[in-house]
Amino acid sequence: MIELLSLPATEVAPRLLGATITVGAVTVRLTEVEAYLGEDDPGSHAFRGPTPRTMVMFGPPGHLYTYFTYGMHVCANVVCSPDGVASAVLLRAGEVVEGVELARSRRTTSRSDRDLARGPGRLCVALGITLTDGGADLAVSRIRLELAEEPQAFEQGPRTGVSGDGGRASFPWRFWMPGEPSVLPYKAHVPRHR
Incomplete structure (x- = not known):
């Protein structure tokens, strides 16, 4: 698996579709992912180079990068x-x-099982992933990633909710499995007013 994860995210992302991620007793089969290419990608947290928050994104591959969003x-x-x-x-x-x-x-507000891991925040809650899991080595930590045996059929398009240049159609780095009910509909970035 480390050979695959040594490739750029745009090549890895479609191969993660159908993969499973397990934390303790909960396993989620991935149906939607987005790729971010660091310093070459205006949508990436690492676009401006390494910071204490983003250092884990600079390697080695096979680790978890976690962050807190929208408070x-x-x-x-x-x-x-x-x-x-x-x-x-x-x-x-x-x-x-x-x-x-x-x-x-863990997800008591979900209306159906389809919604348990439908969205990046919900997925982390369902699995029990927290900020303290940032940097975890997926080969030896409590979080395990297993690839699907065969590549899955996928569709791709612009990333959801990404602001600025990184959210344009010129970055079609959102990948999803067609027909999967857990996949969220596309949403363009809407600036939040303060």
Whole structure:
């Protein structure tokens, strides 16, 4: 798996579709992801170079990059590319395939099982991923990633909710499995007024 994760996120992202991520008793099959190419990508947190927050994105591959967004959600990314090159794949959505009862107890506001991991924040809550999991080595930590045996059919388009140049159609780095009910509809970035 480390060979795959040593590639740029735009190549890794479609291969993560159908992969499973397991934390304890809960397993999610990934159905939607987004690629971010670090310093070459205006939508990436690493666009302006390494910071204490983004250092994990600069390698080595196979680690988890977590961040807090909108003051309420933790999001998780799989770090890709060779050591020293920032690149990551955001885990956007999936289907809970094991540990549904535990995921339900964590996501009490979900209207249906389809919604348990439908969105990056919900996915982290369902799995029990927190900010403290940032930097976790997916080969030896409590978080395990297993690729699907075969590449999955996918569609791709602009990333959801990304502001500025990184959210344009020239960055079609959102990948999803067609027909999967856990995949969110596309949303353009809407600036928040203060």
